[in-house]
Amino acid sequence: MSPPDTTLTNLLGLQRPALEAFVSELDSKPFRARQLMNWVYKRGEASFERMTDLAKDFRARLAERACVATPEIVSAQQSADGTRKWLLRADASQAFEMVFIPEPDRGTLCISSQVGCALDCSFCSTAQQGFNRNFTTAEIVGQVWLANRELSGWTAQADIAPSESRLSEAASGTGKRIITNVVLMGMGEPLANFRNVVPALEIFLDDFGFDLSRRRVTLSTSGLVPQIYKLAEHSNVALAVSLHAPDDELRNELVPINRKHPIAELLEACWHYIDEQNGRSVTFEYVLLDGVNDSPAQARALARLLVGHPAKVNLIPFNPFPGTRYRRSGPEAVQRFRDELIRRGVLATVRRTRGDDIDAACGQLAGRVVDRTTVRLGSRVFGVAVQA
Numbered sequence: 001m002s003p004p005d006t007t008l009t010n011l012l013g014l015q016r017p018a019l020e021a022f023v024s025e026l027d028s029k030p031f032r033a034r035q036l037m038n039w040v041y042k043r044g045e046a047s048f049e050r051m052t053d054l055a056k057d058f059r060a061r062l063a064e065r066a067c068v069a070t071p072e073i074v075s076a077q078q079s080a081d082g083t084r085k086w087l088l089r090a091d092a093s094q095a096f097e098m099v100f101i102p103e104p105d106r107g108t109l110c111i112s113s114q115v116g117c118a119l120d121c122s123f124c125s126t127a128q129q130g131f132n133r134n135f136t137t138a139e140i141v142g143q144v145w146l147a148n149r150e151l152s153g154w155t156a157q158a159d160i161a162p163s164e165s166r167l168s169e170a171a172s173g174t175g176k177r178i179i180t181n182v183v184l185m186g187m188g189e190p191l192a193n194f195r196n197v198v199p200a201l202e203i204f205l206d207d208f209g210f211d212l213s214r215r216r217v218t219l220s221t222s223g224l225v226p227q228i229y230k231l232a233e234h235s236n237v238a239l240a241v242s243l244h245a246p247d248d249e250l251r252n253e254l255v256p257i258n259r260k261h262p263i264a265e266l267l268e269a270c271w272h273y274i275d276e277q278n279g280r281s282v283t284f285e286y287v288l289l290d291g292v293n294d295s296p297a298q299a300r301a302l303a304r305l306l307v308g309h310p311a312k313v314n315l316i317p318f319n320p321f322p323g324t325r326y327r328r329s330g331p332e333a334v335q336r337f338r339d340e341l342i343r344r345g346v347l348a349t350v351r352r353t354r355g356d357d358i359d360a361a362c363g364q365l366a367g368r369v370v371d372r373t374t375v376r377l378g379s380r381v382f383g384v385a386v387q388a
């Protein structure tokens with residue numbers, strides 16, 4: 001698909017009420033918005049001309065004023081384990097990656113919320129690139145739309161009857177969804193792009209949108225405490241938090257936003273979120289760095305923070321990238337860390353590394369961030385140099 005024409009309204013950026021308002025502006029009944037969403041999200045149709053049950057003059061007005069445009073695919077790769085990775089281009093200068101991880105019982109799409117990131121976590125390769133800009137709602141939604149199209153083997157140009165082209169069903173026609181889970185765990189800090197991320201979440205969950213279950217859409221944050229409270233008022237998706245250390249001293253170093261919002265405040269915000277949203281638990285991501293945060297004593301300290309709360313821990317083996325000073329913890333250290341947590345009543349799993357042969361694992365998603373507009377958080381907000 002061609003890059004968005006900025007004079008047109010990209011329908012992928014409009015959640016249902018906004019689309020209804022847009023449709024009214026075009027002089028059609030608001031319920032047409034649902035019909036339109038059905039075409040766009042259930043059938044993956046981008047051409048108004050082919051939306052045959054809409055009035056001809058309405059289709060003509062849509063074609064004049066609107067479009068369904070997504071980021072462009074630069075290249076695609078497939079790992080030996082089935083993981084797929086796409087290099088996407090959002091605009092003339094910015095490239096970023098998207099990953100799909102198939103498992104027997106689900107398919108998880110990992111998407112991005114910003115070009116680059118300003119939070120400067122010391123073990124993350126995105127941080128090294130700095131921050132360029134927020135993705136728009138349409139660019140966030142467009143990633144899922146595009147992956148759906150790619151994975152269903154459906155092409156926008158294909159001349160097939162709409163009834164055969166339902167996006168959410170497997171190409172084989174088994175009626176099985178291909179993308180069952182969406183995680184905002186690619187590039188960027190989603191809560192630093194609250195304004196554009198929340199409408200995207202609405203479209204993911206909307207029955208007339210991607211119709212995903214709220215427990216299968218996960219927003220991962222490095223811990224922007226005020227925005228976690230705000231999110232509790234606006235959304236009810238699953239929450240993951242990048243904790244990575246059991247004490248403030250170490251977390252200040254690994255996740256510098258901790259200097260502003262220390263662990264105790266962060267955990268309060270998490271429990272509040274679960275209370276408000278009738279959620280099951282918060283997933284705490286913990287990347288295991290050899291000799292840094294992987295000792296049994298640190299596991300015990302982590303267990304003391306979380307035991308008795310609606311929490312589970314997802315241990316992530318560190319994925320190295322050029323220039324990093326960290327190393328991945330050995331398998332025994334990982335096992336020991338997990339056992340310490342479980343022995344103390346804290347649910348813990350180890351994230352299986354997927355797609356590492358194509359550099360698609362956590363923290364490896366590259367992309368090119370050019371024209372950084374902001375220096376990184378570490379030096380900007382705190383006036384200290386945080387290690388690269």
Ligand code: SAH
Nearest residue numbers: 124185189220221222242285318319362363
């Ligand atoms: N900014 C958000 C979203 C990114 S999610 C957040 O921080 O939560 C990506 C997850 O992968 C985060 O938990 C992040 O801390 C982790 N991660 C980053 N770099 C990594 C690396 N090199 N190896 C393993 N995990 C990494």
